Each structure stands twice: as C-alpha cells, then as structure tokens.
Amino acid sequence: MRTYDVVIVGGGPAGISTALHLHALDPALAERTLVLEREHYPREKYCAGGIGGRAKKALARIGVTVDVPAVPVSAVAMRTQGTTLRVSEPDFGQVVRRIEFDHALARTATARGITVREGAAVREVVATADGVRIVLSDGEVVLARVVVGADGVGGVVRRCLGLPGGRLRAQVIECDTEIVASDLARDTLLFDWSDRTLHGYGWDFPTLVKGEPRMCRGVYVIRTMGPDNVKERLRAYLGARGLRIEDYTLKPFGERGFDSADPISKPRALLVGEAAGIDIATGEGIAQAIDYGELAARRLSRAFRSGDFTFADWKRNVLTSRFGRSLFARLVMYRAYYPNRPRTEQILVDNPAFLQLFAQDFAGNRLRTRTLLRAAAATSPRDVPWLAELVRDTARGRGEAPREA
Ligand SMILES: Cc1cc2nc3c(=O)[nH]c(=O)nc-3n(C[C@H](O)[C@H](O)[C@H](O)COP(=O)(O)OP(=O)(O)OC[C@H]3O[C@@H](n4cnc5c(N)ncnc54)[C@H](O)[C@@H]3O)c2cc1C
Structure with missing residues (x-):
C-alpha cells in the first residue's frame, strides 16, 4: 500500500489547480501527490462555463493556457425592473464548455507528470493524528499524510470529516437554447434580476455547443432563503423569451456558498473549491476554484516544510487572500x-x-x-x-x- 504525501479528492478545477500549483511551487511534493477523480474524462459538469479573466491570469502565472473552444466576453449586464445596465472591462472573461475545459486542465496536469487516477471514486476518508486513510468504492485503501477535499458540492471528504454541510445553498437549473431576437450582443453576460419574487436571478450566457452558437440560460435560486421550484422558475424565464421548456434538456444541480461561519479544515485535511464554498451572491465558482488551488498549494508546501499539519489557519488564509476578500465582499453583498x-x-x-x-x-x-x-x-x-x-x-x-x- 503506497503512502502519498498529498491525496486530492476530485479532479475538477479546484483539484487540478491545486495539483498544478503544487507542481509549480514544489515539484518534489507534487511527485508524491495523487489526484483521485471519480469519473473518466471527458466528464460533464453542469455549469454555464462563464470564467472570469482572473482564472486565466492565475493559470498563466504557472505557464498554463487552456486551449479549448470559447466565446470571449468583454461585458456584463445587469437587468432589473425594466433597466439593463451594461459595463465593459478589459480581459473580462470567456464562456467555455466544462466537458472540454476540465478535460484540458487535467491533460495539462498529466503532461506535467502529476498522477491523476480516473474512475477512482472515494467512499470514505478517516483522518487520524498520523495520516489519512482513504477508501475507494472498490475497497482499495490509499494512505496520505494530508487529504485535500476538492470533490465539489456533495463532497464525501467534508461529510466524512464531520464538517457541517454549510448553511448557504443554492439550486440551479440550466439549458442550452437557440439565440432569440431579444438577446444582447454575444460579448455580454446577462444577469437578469427582474423577478423580485426570485431569491436569485436568471442568466443568458453566449455559448458554443459542438461549435454552434447557442445561448446557455438558467435560473439561480438561493435555497437558504426559502423553498422554490426551480423548474417552474426556468419555465417562466424561458417563456419571457418566447421559448418552451419542453424543447430543451434540463440540467439541475446544487451549489454551496462560502460562509465565514463554517470550518473548512481539520488536522490533516483542507477543503478547496465548491467543497469549501464559492460565491453565494452569483454562484460564480470556477475562478474561485482555481484561486483556492493556488492558495492551497502554498499552504501545503508550508505545512510539509514545517511538519505542522493542523491547518487551523486555513480559513484565515482564505479570508485574507485576494479571492477570499472578494468572496467575503460578495457574502456581505448578498x-x-x-x-x-x-x-x-x-x-x-x-x-x-x-x-x-x-x-x-x-x-x-x-x-x-x-x-x-x-x-x-x-x-x-x-x-x-x-x-x-x-x-x-x-x-x-x-x-x-x-x-x-
Ligand atoms: C448550473 C450551474 C451553472 C454554473 N455556472 C457557472 C458559471 O458560469 N461560472 C462559474 O464560475 N461557476 C459556475 N457554476 C459553479 C461551478 O460550476 C462550480 O463552482 C465549480 O465547478 C467548482 O469547481 P470544483 O473543482 O470545486 O468542483 P467540481 O467542478 O464539482 O469538481 C469536483 C470533482 O470531484 C469529483 N468527485 C466528486 N466526488 C468524488 C469522490 N467521491 N471521489 C472522487 N472524485 C469525486 C467530481 O467527479 C468532479 O470532477 C455553476 C454551477 C451550476 C450548478
């Protein structure tokens, strides 16, 4: 049975970013790191794929470019009560398909020598004073000195470590449709807050499906503020654009917001990305996942240098980082x-x-x-x-x- 220094559970943007940043910062530690991913790439992740330019910048700092089909966007629009306010910003971002983006990111990690095991679903995680025991669904046991929970909103690591599930939860549903006459220009992400009975917003993001220009539309509902029926919300949202919900494949999924009240570490364990919590105000989480990875790599490298694996300061590290201050500001905004x-x-x-x-x-x-x-x-x-x-x-x-x- 091999013991790794670091086992990262989850090969989405948070997990792969942690591995890539470890490789850039501490190649010897990255050699003793294993990423366990439940699915096989290319794997789908329900997501609108709007990525802020800051993710590109974070990856560029370690020489990573993710070369996948994308719609470049240069502006954001907020619609409320009949008014649409639009602002543009240099290097604003892009819209990708996650099935392609996450696969490309994982390929880059593998090309750099990082071990990413696909089809490896983690069933149980037990942290002790000396290390972590990770049990896969087929019964195989992997030992680690530290585990990183990068396994998303329903993550097994958080649950097994007895960390609370988080109070800030959202329900999201999306579909890809044709473009309609009322749509904004394709360089703009629209957040539509028009419906004041909705604790959240609807969105229209330009996207490419198999190379064809389409519009990803969805509804983001903050469930913490009360129960709602997201499918009915989406029906109304599409209806206002002359579209029928029955004509599209619906993709529902949950999200977890970062809450400054919640613990996100235990001795020998760190949570990153949506396992830890992302922006509850908008549900933006891809760039945050990549930022978590950068910060976690620094924290892990420091832990292995000092031999202190308590990680009691992980939440403070997050909150005092640039992206943590942004997460906090958005929590206050919400x-x-x-x-x-x-x-x-x-x-x-x-x-x-x-x-x-x-x-x-x-x-x-x-x-x-x-x-x-x-x-x-x-x-x-x-x-x-x-x-x-x-x-x-x-x-x-x-x-x-x-x-x-
Ligand atoms: C409908 C929808 C639309 C969204 N749109 C946007 C958007 O436009 N822009 C944006 O920035 N964010 C968006 N988000 C949020 C974004 O998708 C997530 O915040 C982001 O994917 C978080 O990345 P992650 O790496 O933390 O988790 P994930 O991307 O969820 O990756 C977790 C990985 O862990 C793996 N895993 C899970 N359990 C196990 C296990 N037991 N063993 C091994 N592996 C496991 C999974 O297979 C997965 O690959 C959206 C979310 C939803 C639901």
Missing part, C-alpha cells in the same frame, strides 16, 4: 441586497461604478481607485452604520439568511 432589494437595485442601476467593480473583480483587474471613489460617493451616509454592522457580523460568522423587508 446579505445587504435582499432585505432592501428595491432600494439596493435603484442604487446599483443609478451608479454603474458598482457593476464596474464586479467586472474588475471578475476580470482579475485591479479595482480602480476612481471606480472605488465613485461607488463610495454613491453610498448614502445613512447606510454606513448598518453596513458596518453587517460587515462586522459577517466577519464574526454571525447572521442568519437575510429576510426581505
């Missing part, structure tokens, strides 16, 4: 938005600086001082005390799901 939705939407629509900041963050560009000042100027002094309170509560991991006023 908690601020819903209780004051009509007013917040008015402020957002009247002041493009807020959407521009989102676009800069998505693209991985520096938040420009001028935009920050414009957003600050648009914030009413009477909002400052409760916003400050909200930030403090969120930082302390307090606060229930927001209630609408």
Whole structure:
C-alpha cells in the first residue's frame, strides 16, 4: 500500500489547480501527490462555463493556457425592473464548455507528470493524528499524510470529516437554447434580476455547443432563503423569451456558498473549491476554484516544510487572500441586497461604478481607485452604520439568511 504525501479528492478545477500549483511551487511534493477523480474524462459538469479573466491570469502565472473552444466576453449586464445596465472591462472573461475545459486542465496536469487516477471514486476518508486513510468504492485503501477535499458540492471528504454541510445553498437549473431576437450582443453576460419574487436571478450566457452558437440560460435560486421550484422558475424565464421548456434538456444541480461561519479544515485535511464554498451572491465558482488551488498549494508546501499539519489557519488564509476578500465582499453583498432589494437595485442601476467593480473583480483587474471613489460617493451616509454592522457580523460568522423587508 503506497503512502502519498498529498491525496486530492476530485479532479475538477479546484483539484487540478491545486495539483498544478503544487507542481509549480514544489515539484518534489507534487511527485508524491495523487489526484483521485471519480469519473473518466471527458466528464460533464453542469455549469454555464462563464470564467472570469482572473482564472486565466492565475493559470498563466504557472505557464498554463487552456486551449479549448470559447466565446470571449468583454461585458456584463445587469437587468432589473425594466433597466439593463451594461459595463465593459478589459480581459473580462470567456464562456467555455466544462466537458472540454476540465478535460484540458487535467491533460495539462498529466503532461506535467502529476498522477491523476480516473474512475477512482472515494467512499470514505478517516483522518487520524498520523495520516489519512482513504477508501475507494472498490475497497482499495490509499494512505496520505494530508487529504485535500476538492470533490465539489456533495463532497464525501467534508461529510466524512464531520464538517457541517454549510448553511448557504443554492439550486440551479440550466439549458442550452437557440439565440432569440431579444438577446444582447454575444460579448455580454446577462444577469437578469427582474423577478423580485426570485431569491436569485436568471442568466443568458453566449455559448458554443459542438461549435454552434447557442445561448446557455438558467435560473439561480438561493435555497437558504426559502423553498422554490426551480423548474417552474426556468419555465417562466424561458417563456419571457418566447421559448418552451419542453424543447430543451434540463440540467439541475446544487451549489454551496462560502460562509465565514463554517470550518473548512481539520488536522490533516483542507477543503478547496465548491467543497469549501464559492460565491453565494452569483454562484460564480470556477475562478474561485482555481484561486483556492493556488492558495492551497502554498499552504501545503508550508505545512510539509514545517511538519505542522493542523491547518487551523486555513480559513484565515482564505479570508485574507485576494479571492477570499472578494468572496467575503460578495457574502456581505448578498446579505445587504435582499432585505432592501428595491432600494439596493435603484442604487446599483443609478451608479454603474458598482457593476464596474464586479467586472474588475471578475476580470482579475485591479479595482480602480476612481471606480472605488465613485461607488463610495454613491453610498448614502445613512447606510454606513448598518453596513458596518453587517460587515462586522459577517466577519464574526454571525447572521442568519437575510429576510426581505
Ligand atoms: C448550473 C450551474 C451553472 C454554473 N455556472 C457557472 C458559471 O458560469 N461560472 C462559474 O464560475 N461557476 C459556475 N457554476 C459553479 C461551478 O460550476 C462550480 O463552482 C465549480 O465547478 C467548482 O469547481 P470544483 O473543482 O470545486 O468542483 P467540481 O467542478 O464539482 O469538481 C469536483 C470533482 O470531484 C469529483 N468527485 C466528486 N466526488 C468524488 C469522490 N467521491 N471521489 C472522487 N472524485 C469525486 C467530481 O467527479 C468532479 O470532477 C455553476 C454551477 C451550476 C450548478
């Protein structure tokens, strides 16, 4: 029975990014690393495939380019109450098909000498003081000094380690349809917040299906705020565009938001990507998964140098990183938005600086001082005390799901 230094459970963007960044930072440790992926590539992952430019930049820093068919996008639009606000941003992002993107990423890892075992479903994970015992579905046992849970929203690692399932959950459903006359230009990601009874939004992302231009449309519902019927929501969303839900293959799936209240590590174990939690406000998770991988590789390398495998500081590492600050800001945004939705939407629509900041963050560009000042100027002094309170509560991991006023 071979003992690995690091076993990464899950070969999606978070797991493969962790392995690739380990390889770049600490090649000797990467040689003693194993990635276990339940499926065989190319494997499907239900996802709209909108990737912020910052993922491309993070991968480029370690010399990785993911060469797959993609629709380049240069703008984001927010629609609410009859108004569509659109802002563009350099290097904004692209839309890919996950079946191709994840396969290409895994191929790059393999080409760099990282061992990725496909068809290896993990059934059980037991962490002890000395190491981790990982049991596969066929009974095979793999030993590791550290395990990384990169196994997504329903991950077995989180469950086996007894970490709570997370309060921030979303339900998502999507399909690929033809393009219709009311669609925006194909360089734009549309987030449609028009329906105020929906705790979330609908989207239209330009995509390519087998090389053909199509539109990926879906509905993102924050389940934490109450039960809903996502299929009926999608029916209405498509109906407003003159499309019938019966004509399309529906792809439903869950998402987990990052919650500053939840633990995301245990001695000898780290969670990354959607296993740890991604952006609850929009459900964006691919770039976050890649960022988690970069940070985890640094943390793992440090752990093996120091011999300290407690990982008690992993959540703090995440929260103080650039992408962690963005996750935190979006968590605050989610908690601020819903209780004051009509007013917040008015402020957002009247002041493009807020959407521009989102676009800069998505693209991985520096938040420009001028935009920050414009957003600050648009914030009413009477909002400052409760916003400050909200930030403090969120930082302390307090606060229930927001209630609408
Ligand atoms: C409908 C929908 C649309 C979305 N659209 C977008 C979007 O446009 N842009 C965006 O940024 N994000 C989007 N997301 C979120 C995004 O898909 C995820 O956040 C992202 O895939 C997280 O990456 P990950 O590597 O953490 O997890 P995953 O991509 O889920 O990868 C986990 C991997 O672990 C493997 N695995 C699971 N269990 C085991 C096991 N027991 N043993 C071994 N392997 C295992 C799985 O097979 C999988 O390959 C969307 C999500 C949904 C549901």
